[in-house]
Amino acid sequence: MRVGLDYRPGISNPNNGIGRQNVALAKVLGELPGVDLHLFTPAPAGHPLRGRAHCPRWESPVEGQQRLPRRLRFELCYMPWALRQSEIDVHICTFNMGLPLPPRPVGVRYVLQLHDLFQLHLKNHHSTWLRETVYRISDNLSICYAVYAADRIWTPSQYSADEVVRVFPSAANKVRVLPNLVPAFTLESVMPALPLPSRxxxxxxxxxxxxxxxxxxxxxxxxxxxxxxxxxxxxxxxxxxxxxxxxxxxxxxxxxxxxxxxxxxxxxxxxxxxxxxxxxxxxxxxxxxxxxxxxxxxxxxxxxxxxxxxxxxxxxxxxxxxxxxxxxxxxxxxxxxxxxxxxxxxxxxxxxxxxxxxxxxxxxxx
CATH class of the missing domain: 3.40.50.2000 (Glycogen Phosphorylase B;)
Incomplete structure (x- = not known):
């Protein structure tokens, strides 16, 4: 099975919750027997990932992968073509949205990893009111499209699965629970340099x-x-x-x-x-x-x-x-x-x- 994985969270913010899950899923998929893993992401010129991932020809900074113009260019102008050229069987997107926009390559099944639906009804931190409004509208449209387009929706908890079904009843048959991976710490623990209280x-x-x-x-x-x-x-x-x-x-x-x-x-x-x-x-x-x-x-x-x-x-x-x-x-x-x-x-x-x-x-x- 040729599996594609959208690796944008893994390159742009590998230390936050979604980024860490993206990196963890890539590691597991790369080691599963019978899986031929292909990573897809924009990247700057000369970035090491360009040697092992599918990247557009254009350069893209690591920061700001979530910005709407960059997302549209990647999801509309690059991904449908790249999936078709790579003969991908299953493509996975791991950050609540981001599935490729039409035209959809024939035979490719889409998986959406939907961590939660809080972007639909809760405020997040943004620098300006205008930015908050633009992201709220675009996030709503992107999540709704991704839920509609996905063949399967993986959620990290039964709570999130129930919320998806409550908000999108027509998606009930698509939803599966995949609890998040919490890898064992492999490094020897150290205390931060700053002074801390005894308790x-x-x-x-x-x-x-x-x-x-x-x-x-x-x-x-x-x-x-x-x-x-x-x-x-x-x-x-x-x-x-x-x-x-x-x-x-x-x-x-x-x-x-x-x-x-x-x-x-x-x-x-x-x-x-x-x-x-x-x-x-x-x-x-x-x-x-x-x-x-x-x-x-x-x-x-x-x-x-x-x-x-x-x-x-x-x-x-x-x-x-x-x-x-x-x-x-x-x-x-x-x-x-x-x-x-x-x-x-x-x-x-x-x-x-x-x-x-x-x-x-x-x-x-x-």
Whole structure:
């Protein structure tokens, strides 16, 4: 089976959630027996990927692959021709949208990896109102087209699968669940160079409003004012999106960009990871923390409910009193069963992921 994979997230932002899944899927597909993998992406002149991927003749910077003019040029002017020339059987796009625009090459089946539908109804951070409006409209059109054009839609959680069916009932027969891959850390963990408190709670992923970080910090401050035993907070990922008055609070520590070894060091050193998101399609940091043996506490109501053990502390992302009460209850260190947490996280490791990908491709081939 000749499989094409849109590798734009892997080249433009390999360290965010979608980019890491793109890279992970490429690795697994490249190692599956019976799969002849072909990567497709724009790239700058001289980029190493041009030696092993299908790239348009025109040069394209690594940054800004999501910009609409560049997307249209790639998805309309290049991909239909490139898929036909490469005789691809199955083409996979991994970032909620981006399937090639018509004309569709004869015989090619399309797979859309749809992580969530939050772009349709939640605001993201953009530099201007005009930019936000343009991206909201284009994202809506792109996702709707991709759902319509896809032969299969892979979602990382049952929650996301149910949301796709709720919003697009006609796509119900296309939807399959492929949980995200959370690879084992292979590097020796190290602590970031910045000084850190002896005890801290960790939050990873602060950029988008749906991560609910400002709300969490507000109620952490209330709880800590009443109970000094509540640990400091360490925040990873886009600290500039935290309100300035909260960034300056005593006990709040903002981390710069970290490599994998430093992030793993934080996971292992944290007393607990909190994930207060009110809209989550999977929750990668939650699994990464448990894989490091670190206990977690999660907001209820979306995919986080299904990816953690039943006895995990949970709270409503809208209930102020409940989260403050839970912080008081978890203020003192506990002795968690770290091996049980690692065992739970193992269900999202490479072996089960590889088996599920092979199963989904076999279904398409049949």
């Amino acid at each position: 801290f709670w960790l939050l990873v992923g602060t950029r988008e409003p749906r991560k609910n970080i400002s709300w969490f910090i507000e109620h952490w401050l209330k709880a800590r004012t009443a109970n000094p035993a509540i640990p400091d907070l360490v925040l990873v990922g886009g600290g500039e999106f935290v309100p300035s008055e909260q960034r300056a609070l005593p006990g709040v520590h903002l981390m710069p960009v970290l490599d994998d070894a430093e992030l793993h060091g934080l996971y292992k050193a944290a007393e607990r990871l909190w994930h207060p998101s009110y809209a989550e399609g999977f929750g990668l940091p939650v699994i990464e923390a448990m894989a490091a043996g670190t206990p977690v506490a999660v907001a209820s109501g979306t995919s986080l409910d299904e990816i953690v053990p039943p006895d995990t502390p949970r709270f409503s992302p809208y209930d102020e009193a409940a989260v403050v009460e839970l912080m008081h209850r978890l203020a003192h260190p506990e002795d968690p069963d770290r091996q049980a947490l690692r065992d739970w996280a193992h269900r999202y490791s490479e072996q089960p992921y590889r088996a599920r990908v092979a199963e989904l491709l076999q279904e398409l081939q049949a």
